[in-house]
Amino acid sequence: MRRSLILRVTVAALVAGAVLITVLLGVVTVTIRESVFSDKRDAVLADAMERVRTAQAVLDAATVTSPDEVAFLAQTQVTSIRGSSAGAGGVGVALRRSGSESSSVAINDLSTDSAMDALVTHDITQAVEDAPAGTLAWRPTQVPASIGTQGGSGQEPGVLVGTRLSLPVAGQYDVYVLYTLAPEQRLVTVASRAVITAGVGFALMTVLGVWTVTARVLRPVRQTSLAAQRLASGTLSERIEVRGEDELAGLATSFNTMAASLQAQIERYAALSTVQRLFVSDVSHELRTPLTTIRMASDQLYAARTEIEDPLARRSAELLNDQVDRFQTMLTDLLEISRIDSGRVELRVSQEDLREVVRRVLSAVEVHVTASGAQVHLDLGDQPATAQMDVTRVERIVRNLVTNAIEHAEGSVIDVTVATSSNAVALRVRDHGVGMSPDVVAKVFDRFYRAEPSRRRTLGGTGLGLSIALEDAHLHGGTLTAWGWPADGSSFLLVLPRVLGEDGTPGTLTGAPPLEVVPPDAPAVARTSAGHTSAGQWPGPVSRRTGQPGKSARRLNSTLPDPAVRRRGPLQPLDGGAGQDGARPQEGRPGQGEGQ
Template identity: 50%
Template sequence: MRRAFWRSLQLRVVTSTMVVSMAVVAVLGVFLDQQINTSVLNARLRAAMSEAQADRIAVLGFLSQPAGEPAKQSGDAGKSLQSGGDSPLSQATTALANRAGSASRYSVIICNRKLPGACFGTTNIDERAVTDKMRADVVKQEPGKNSLWYGDLHYKGGSEPIPGLVLGARLDTTGAPQVHNEYEIYHLIPLNEEEKTLNAVRQMLVVVGVALVLLLAAIASLVTRQVVTPVRLTRQAAERLAAGRLDERLKVRGEDDLARLAASFNEMAANLALKIHQLEELSQVQRQFVSDVSHELRTPLTTVRMAADLLYDAREDFDPMAARSAELMQNQLERFESMLADLLEISRYDAGAATLDIDSVDIRDVVLRAVADSEALAERHSTRFDLRLPGEPCMAEVDSRRVERILRNLLFNAIEHGEGRDIVVSVGADRDAVAVAVRDHGVGLKPGEENMVFDRFWRADPSRARTIGGTGLGLAISREDAMLHGGWLQAWGMPGEGSQFRLSLPRVAGAELRGSPLPLVPPEVEMRRTWRGQMTPVLTPAAVDGGHDAD
């Protein structure tokens, strides 16, 4: 899923749009919910406060009547929390019950704090709805000033409490001095209908929010699809063009930016195909030229070689100057023959005409023959070979002539750059592969040169005098020989540490090479790296003082 997310621009755009839309809709939904909630509760509170003020005036009217006077209002008797007969408080409760109409609007409880338990209420309201804390808060307030609470309302016979609003106040007896100031009146307004309304609004907000997010995601998908589809087609066309299908072109529709992109791509592809065609023709001409010249030079070279051999054999009859000339001509002819052989070999690889003559051989024998061919050159450079061969046969299906040529090129290169130090030749084998490593302790390679060393005609140091004549194609041909076997030819080197070249070949011809039995980095170098990484610098007192440690 993570890979699909990062590979699909359309999926990322749609996902980002959905995430941002969800955040915006959530914030907007919470804001709207709070505003609607506040508006509904404030409207209910204003209505309740207006009704509470009118009820308090009516109650004062009843309480200010002389005892025993009949009530001014008639109607069904309200159910009291505490029976009170025809007292003014009971009459006031009955009148408020008629005024409220039903418990769904509001209920009223009137208490006398001088008489514990003397509370009268409308409908079937339970006295637990008014808590001791509410009564204590009302007593602290000035007469006529409302105290407000939100909580649960309890009714007699009700199974579950109902969320509601409670308004409590002491009766303001300023206009009725005959009424004592110890009466408290509580209005209990149920909010279950408002809660249902708010829940319905919240559900609607959720449904609308989800629909809006999905709609925005669909719009983003549609818009990005119009952009991504041409880009995807361009990417596919570029991949086919990179794979060699130079006739690949895009369809141009319209005149917008994407259409101009397709037109530019087609123009680029046409120019690229033309340049590649021109380069192929030039390369073909160059390869043909090298091949023709190499073949044509063989005939005159053979004639010159025969004459040079006669002169070289008779050099003892010449004067010293002529004898030396005959020797120089012989040496240069051998060098020229080697250069011509390299040019012919590289032309065969360029033409795809190189083939293998497979045979099952012991790699140790191939290494020994290559070392024997290099002994004379090594002696002239005061170099010795350190052979590290396994005791068991290392059989492999290879073209021994080409493998031997690879090893000779590696040995000649090691002698050339080994600075006269010993050259270590190691052979290793496992179940699937064989390997030969040639290690010198010369100037080494700079970072990045381990790949350039196999390029044609490349030299690590152009100012360095070449002591062994050659075309500069030896390592390039060696790499082609290794690749023809399905193997690897790799290089490692560090300035001052020397270099190492490793040839790895599969034991069975045509098998895939998965690893090498020999390391590319010499073990002693890897060990020094590990040792240095594990060492912790320690400052001695002498070093701190600027002195020298004792030997």
């Protein structure tokens, strides 16, 4: 019901209508019952008064002297009252000696039915005693089935009317006339059923009307919602038909205006993006030819540098060779970004062990590890970390993560951990250098992002390395997430599915990841203050277009540290010495994350 406004409005109308109709039915039923009962009571009292007057006139005119004659006369009047009151609903008559009568002559109590004895209670008797002379006392009662008009074993409502009769010789006697209200009860029942039926019908008509009206009113809103969904999915030409001039028509007009503006802006940005991609692609390709020539000339000069006598010229040849290498790396990264943006990337899939990829990368960068003074500690696990992958791309991811850690480790320990699960393999590279703030973590995968542009870099870098690594992870259906804390280092986690889709399409990650991005030796304050990514969930999605990690991927882990979890692998660490050219990264920098 929370998802349907029509249903909520209809249910609300139904509840309100049900309450209103229930109250109305109660009021109408009570009013009908009281009105019918009041009319019947007045008619019964009038009839009883008439019967008693007639009987009293007969008794007053009679000349009797003996008790037997009085009894016969009384029996005759009781029978007469019973017969004459039948038209008004009379069903029984009883005659009882008045409690205040002291005459020596008395006759037996009389009644037209033995069931009348139980109906003449002390209450009605006392009411007759207290009533002024010539007036009637009455009480509502239940008429037994034996003397009622409906028969059966049940009871029916009635009125018992009492007053006094003066018998010759015998004195004062109380006469009670019983009237049934069964016809009136049937009338009230029929009227109540009719009112209830009408109320239920009215409620159903109200529900149907509310449903119909609400559906018609909300139809443009639903159409607007569907149009917004199609617009969000990329159908920029989506528009809504404008009908009338009311508020809903104004909504449709506003939506169409917004859609037209969005379409114009998006098409403009798309055109600019296309021009930008084409420019980068064309420039990158055009630069390859002159760069090749420069590369050849640089190699010749570098190879003959020992024969150059001028130290300045010799040093220039070395610098030229280094800068050409860096230029070529940048050009390669730009070409790769261009291919990724154009969607012209295909994976060359093979079955590989992630541990062997890590070993090859560490062997290739061993000289840089030694130069930086860092130490690499490996934990490759005991189980093979085999998975379907494009080795070149995965090796590039690992190289980017390791060189990024070397650049920012500040000569400290670098932990490289490989773990596996039933459907995924994972690599975590953790350094203990300057670390990253949460703001830097949120932008670390952006293209050309550098947390500190003025920082000296011993391994170069274009600011595209982590962005390309992220795209390579996505091409495999994997994730690449980052964590960092100022002055306590940073951690990058790569998770890849073991099996890719058909024809090298991305695989699927399910279940818990083999590792968490937050290392077990992270400080408690970092975990408590910054939140964490649950070990039972995959890190959040990352935008492929912007390279920014999703919100959950950027959150920091807050599980309490467990030093016992940190293990040292069987492989020997790559111990290093002094930095290259005696240079060491500067101390006290606030973060890292520029990418290689």
